[in-house]
Amino acid sequence: MNRNAPGPQRELKSTVVRNRTPRRTFAKILLVAGFLLGSMVAQGPKPKLYVYLPSNIRPYTMQRQLQELCPELHITVFGHHREFDKAVKASPPHAVLVPNPVAQRPRYRQFEKILAGTLEGKREEALILVSRDAPVNPADLKALRIGVVDIMGWNGMHAMVAQQLDIEDPDIKPVSRLEDLLSLLQVREADAIMVPQGMFETYYRRRSRLELFKNPISGGATMGLPVVAVREDVSDVAREVLVRTIQQLGKEQNTRLRVDAWEVP
Amino acid sequence: MVSAIVKSILLTALVTVFLPTAYTGQTDAGKLLVMRHASNNFDAAFDGLIGGLEDLVEVYDFRVDSGTTDAAVANQIDAKQPDMIVLMENLSVMKYIKYQESQPEGTIFPPAVILVTLYVEQLMPSMKNVMGISYEISGINSLGSLRYLVTSPVKRVGVVYSPYLEPFFLDQKRECASEEFELVGIRLERENLEPRAIKRALRQLLRKEKVDALWVLNDNKALTEKNITRGWYEVLRSCKKPILVGAENLLELGHLGVFPNHYTLGELAASLVHETYKNKWQLPEKKLRRPITVRRILNMKLAKPAKLKIRPAALLEMDIIVE
Numbered sequence: 001m002n003r004n005a006p007g008p009q010r011e012l013k014s015t016v017v018r019n020r021t022p023r024r025t026f027a028k029i030l031l032v033a034g035f036l037l038g039s040m041v042a043q044g045p046k047p048k049l050y051v052y053l054p055s056n057i058r059p060y061t062m063q064r065q066l067q068e069l070c071p072e073l074h075i076t077v078f079g080h081h082r083e084f085d086k087a088v089k090a091s092p093p094h095a096v097l098v099p100n101p102v103a104q105r106p107r108y109r110q111f112e113k114i115l116a117g118t119l120e121g122k123r124e125e126a127l128i129l130v131s132r133d134a135p136v137n138p139a140d141l142k143a144l145r146i147g148v149v150d151i152m153g154w155n156g157m158h159a160m161v162a163q164q165l166d167i168e169d170p171d172i173k174p175v176s177r178l179e180d181l182l183s184l185l186q187v188r189e190a191d192a193i194m195v196p197q198g199m200f201e202t203y204y205r206r207r208s209r210l211e212l213f214k215n216p217i218s219g220g221a222t223m224g225l226p227v228v229a230v231r232e233d234v235s236d237v238a239r240e241v242l243v244r245t246i247q248q249l250g251k252e253q254n255t256r257l258r259v260d261a262w263e264v265p
Numbered sequence: 266m267v268s269a270i271v272k273s274i275l276l277t278a279l280v281t282v283f284l285p286t287a288y289t290g291q292t293d294a295g296k297l298l299v300m301r302h303a304s305n306n307f308d309a310a311f312d313g314l315i316g317g318l319e320d321l322v323e324v325y326d327f328r329v330d331s332g333t334t335d336a337a338v339a340n341q342i343d344a345k346q347p348d349m350i351v352l353m354e355n356l357s358v359m360k361y362i363k364y365q366e367s368q369p370e371g372t373i374f375p376p377a378v379i380l381v382t383l384y385v386e387q388l389m390p391s392m393k394n395v396m397g398i399s400y401e402i403s404g405i406n407s408l409g410s411l412r413y414l415v416t417s418p419v420k421r422v423g424v425v426y427s428p429y430l431e432p433f434f435l436d437q438k439r440e441c442a443s444e445e446f447e448l449v450g451i452r453l454e455r456e457n458l459e460p461r462a463i464k465r466a467l468r469q470l471l472r473k474e475k476v477d478a479l480w481v482l483n484d485n486k487a488l489t490e491k492n493i494t495r496g497w498y499e500v501l502r503s504c505k506k507p508i509l510v511g512a513e514n515l516l517e518l519g520h521l522g523v524f525p526n527h528y529t530l531g532e533l534a535a536s537l538v539h540e541t542y543k544n545k546w547q548l549p550e551k552k553l554r555r556p557i558t559v560r561r562i563l564n565m566k567l568a569k570p571a572k573l574k575i576r577p578a579a580l581l582e583m584d585i586i587v588e
Contacts, residue, residue: 155319183555
């Protein structure tokens with residue numbers, strides 16, 4: 001191209017020169033994008049983990065805490081089992097962190113356990129009934145209104161409590177959060193609440209001035225601790241990231257998840 | 266043009282009133298008619314109800330508004346022959362009361378449950394075969410949240426209330442005693458529902474009664490706009506004691522707001538449908554239920570200037586923190 005050409009050519013040349021810088025920038029962006037894309041393909045996207053655990057900590061707070069501690073994962077925390085069920089169906093995650101009874105539901109059969117939470121070396125914790133003003137008479141169990149945290153819906157919880165207490169057709173009062181169980185006793189909407197034994201002193205006694213009674217359940221009812229389960233088609237790389245990240249959670253965060261360690265089942 | 270608009274409005278009204286939406290369910294189990302306001306104010310409660318029912322019954326969503334006639338309500342109930350009715354919000358309850366009153370003596374009404382309606386216990390005596398879920402959160406529940414939130418002692422709690430809330434206040438006083446809360450109430454005289462009386466009552470509680478905290482009830486009569494700005498606000502803005510409020514629009518007056526969670530109110534109604542179904546469509550013995558799950562909002566904009574000492578762990582349990 002002749003630089004000294006008159007009129008329109010100069011005009012044309014001038015246009016080309018003006019556009020040279022953006023083209024170079026575009027080329028650089030393409031190069032960087034290509035590099036990043038290549039790197040993403042090599043490493044895969046962050047594994048998506050859905051968490052549903054009944055807790056007093058609000059879901060967005062737990063999500064923020066977990067996400068800060070697990071930057072290699074993409075974490076979403078749900079505060080209600082129905083929201084969780086819906087989200088798993090609509091946009092299946094790579095993995096879920098849920099109480100063991102939830103992971104065992106038929107609808108989650110495509111998830112395979114890769115980590116089990118433990119507390120003092122056990123994968124389950126004892127359940128007790130807590131009553132106010134007087135201990136529970138075991139002979140009256142069938143007549144009692146039993147408060148439980150609803151992790152599986154009315155039908156699921158009805159069946160679970162029937163099995164745990166070994167009675168037919170229990171009168172259950174399902175609630176969404178652990179703190180709600182105490183409210184049930186306070187306003188006398190339940191005669192007894194079913195809670196993990198470890199929470200009696202650490203939570204219920206501390207929060208309430210009611211005269212509370214601890215009633216063991218005959219036959220030793222227990223509840224499975226949280227587990228991490230992955231979708232069967234998830235890659236080994238993603239599984240490794242999930243196991244490593246969850247196992248490195250510190251004491252404080254594990255306590256909030258009601259475990260003290262994570263082991264490979 | 267006008268006639269087209271009128272036709273369109275009529276058609277919409279017909280669709281709204283006479284053709285309720287049916288939700289899937291086991292038709293052999295039963296039919297549930299949900300009467301609720303045509304506005305979408307309480308959709309979360311409706312969603313909680315549908316979710317909690319787990320397809321137990323076939324649900325008909327019957328939207329009403331101020332224009333819904335008594336005949337339309339009667340037609341709907343006659344046509345659907347529901348096994349149970351859920352009434353959401355005051356308007357639906359008022360329409361249903363009129364429906365019951367219009368029926369001949371000895372009519373057997375299907376069991377009904379009322380929710381998201383203020384002071385439902387005051388409406389229930391005039392109705393037949395109903396039970397209700399209170400919209401007001403129990404003091405024992407709300408004050409428990411306040412006691413855990415602040416490090417200062419919360420034992421004596423001051424309450425200013427209108428005469429119509431006296432039965433509610435006395436119930437709360439009795440119930441709260443079991444958690445060692447002592448409610449100290451000042452009842453406003455009917456003729457004194459004005460800012461000056463409210464200010465005097467609040468100052469008496471803070472200075473003479475030396476309460477540890479104040480609880481502002483969801484009291485329509487004492488909480489008119491004039492009373493809020495010239496009465497409540499004038500005393501509470503400089504109050505250094507923790508203030509609990511029972512309605513979302515009162516959050517500017519208090520440090521902690523504890524309100525019903527609408528989704529779980531719907532779920533609670535669903536569990537009452539389960540219970541009633543199990544009991545061959547007979548309502549359970551206990552006719553008034555309390556909301557259990559709450560939403561907590563901490564107003565740090567007021568808590569900070571009041572120099573309230575907040576427990577860090579309690580912050581994790583707040584649904585919203587207003588900074």
